[in-house]
Amino acid sequence: MGIVDIPKGGGRAKVRIPVIPGGIKKVGIIAGIVLSALLFGYASFTVYVEPAELAVRQVFLGLPFGPEKGIQDEIFGPGLYFVMPGYERLHLFPRDTQLVELNDYASASSETRSTAPSIRIQTSEGYQVTVDVTVAYRITDPVALIKSVGPGRLYENQLVLPRADRYLRQALGELNAENFYSGQLRMAKAQQARELLSADLGESGIQVWNVMVRHYTYDDRYQEAIELRKIQDQMVFKNRAEAFAKTQEAEKNRVLAEGAAKVEVEKERGVSEVRKIQADAELYFRTTSAEGDKQLALAEAEAVRLRNDALKVPGAENLVGMEMAEVLGSTQVIIIPTDGANGVNPLNLDELMRGW
Helix, strand or coil: CEEEEEEECCEEEEEEECCCCCHHHHHHHHHHHHHHHHHHHHHHHEEEECCCEEEEEEECCCCCCCCCCEEEEEEECCEEEECCCCCEEEEEEECCCEEEEECCCCCCCCCCEEEECCEEEECCCCCEEEEEEEEEEEECCHHHHHHHHCCCCHHHHHHHHHHHHHHHHHHHCCCCHHHHHCHHHHHHHHHHHHHHHHHHHHCCCEEEEEEEEEEEEECHHHHHHHHHHHHHHHHHHHHHHHHHHHHHHHHHHHHHHHHHHHHHHHHHHHHHHHHHHHHHHHHHHHHHHHHHHHHHHHHHHHHHHHHHHHHCCCCHHHHHHHHHHHHHCCCCCCCCCCCCCCCCCCCCHHHHHHHC
16 A cells, blocks of 8 residues: 545645555556557558558458458448458559659659650651650559459559550551651550550550650651751742742732822823813803803994984984084194185095095
């Protein structure tokens, strides 16, 4: 027995408690043993399947009351499962998208990505083209996969990589070196490789989503030849463009000349129209003026006629005398003798004309 002081009501009380010598140390050891046993049991008898995983059960010992020995057809989704060591095991496989990078410079940055060297394709002309490819796939039937190649990631080296290499060489090898410049042709051959690979791996529970040709590089020999050819092609295109430009320039000059000629024709037509209008105006003016002169002359003649008619009526001689008086009113009077030897009769016009 041991005595232990315990706080009580502002003071302390002595309480007798049975104490096992070294008990605290023993309890800790026992607790550690129990915890270790629990952890060992948890690790040994349970398997946790993560959300991005699928599991396949393998039975090692066939019992009368249990399933037969071997791979079971049941697929286990995410969760915690009890497993009996030595009797069975759960094999885990990823269920999300996996990538295979066939690239000399890529590195496996995650569990979903694996790498392999670039593919060397020999074209139909015998040139070498180094191609970087990405293959995207996922596991749809882990039971078929484990029965085909076994557990773990054996499917990468035994299925995906060698089959992808084979079908890519088969499809892309049908292109010649220059065809690689055509994105449409490259994509068509990559799709052909995907279809072949998907049909092959589908039997093993792998679905191929895409095959993407990332980059391609020619060998130095063809690179020089293709660059020279491209330069020649560019020169041909340049000459064609220059010839076309000259043709367009000549066409432009022709159109400008035709336009200038049409402008001159229109200007001359305008001048002719102006002259015609001016001639018509002058003709109208002269015709109108002549008509006016005619009417004025007729009016004056009519006035003379009327005046003559007025002078024929009785008493008209008085009007003539008055007008003569008005005419003579501003003249100088000269007296000429009308009788005698030197007399002049101003009314005898014949005599006066003879005297001149």
